[in-house]
Amino acid sequence: MSTLDNLNWRYATKHYDTSKKLSPEQVELIKEALRLTPSSFGLQAWKFVHVTNPELRQQLREAAWNQPQLTEASDLFILATNASIDEAFVDRYIKSIADTRGIPADALKGFRDMMVGSVSGRTPEQLETWLSRQVYIALGVAVAVAAENHIDSSPMEGFDTAKFDELLGLSALGLKSRAIFAVGFRSPEDSDQNNKKVRFPKEEMFIEL
């Protein structure tokens, strides 16, 4: 199947076949898709929570309008972002670049100062909005990578983020939950798979200039 076929094959899966689990290689692929996602400046001000504990998944489900994917999907990821970042975070990232590429951190001073300026030039609200957007790139990459590999998925918002933060212990880490990404294999009984995909037509969605 082509990429286009795969994108049309995918849909926001509601009910999963609970007997089908991702292989360890498939779990690793989804995790690497998340991890390799690009972000603004490459800052990666996020963490991904992989929840396998069944009781915890049930508690999360209750804080997410009882949506079945939370417990039925093979694997459940909560995408979280840093509520804020500071100079120390930027310096940790700079050290990561320097270590990876075998160059002195001093050689990155211009890049570092530019990032620090970009961070400190924003109000706390602007900073949080900016950081929160980035993790949606990861959501998009994961959706596409899952589809290309015939793994069903559900990108989800609509949950009690404060409750999630509490259940997952995120607040203490300075993190906020932003989105859910559930993966697995569709149940044959999930009627949503029969619904025609609804998208505005090309002539409405694109502006050609």
Next chain:
Amino acid sequence: MSTLDNLNWRYATKHYDTSKKLSPEQVELIKEALRLTPSSFGLQAWKFVHVTNPELRQQLREAAWNQPQLTEASDLFILATNASIDEAFVDRYIKSIADTRGIPADALKGFRDMMVGSVSGRTPEQLETWLSRQVYIALGVAVAVAAENHIDSSPMEGFDTAKFDELLGLSALGLKSRAIFAVGFRSPEDSDQNNKKVRFPKEEMFIEL
């Protein structure tokens, strides 16, 4: 090459080979990847501007810190979102569902009212933040789809959004530019392709619960 190879092959391309253009099929694939992107409730409160006019691309480049991708990449897309949405927007979406699936709009009244409640329950700032996040899913899908098909790309922020809105005529349409997505084929002289990819290690990026 596997998906994982493709994700590692991609990088935020800085310089494109200006002699290499996407085929019409490749342009169509990128456009469909954007169009088929999932969004919250499926609302698709966005538009994608495909800019081919060279003078306009030069003007956009000047409003984007003179970043070379704006004029060197084969194709340039500006991802924009609705600054706000209202009941009329929701109704247009409901009509689109009803038309696509051949069902009466009345049958979707519960879904409609839920969405209207969700929209009207947010402050203008919360609404804008929510809508602006969605288009980053499209950015992620496009990044992954381009990589899977060996098309180079540059997801970009960092531009004068007000100037972009003016140059692209977006304000009059109630739209705001959010991100740039440039696609094409890397120049052999783009030294960034030789840089080792920098990502925090798995044990830092994932929380297992």
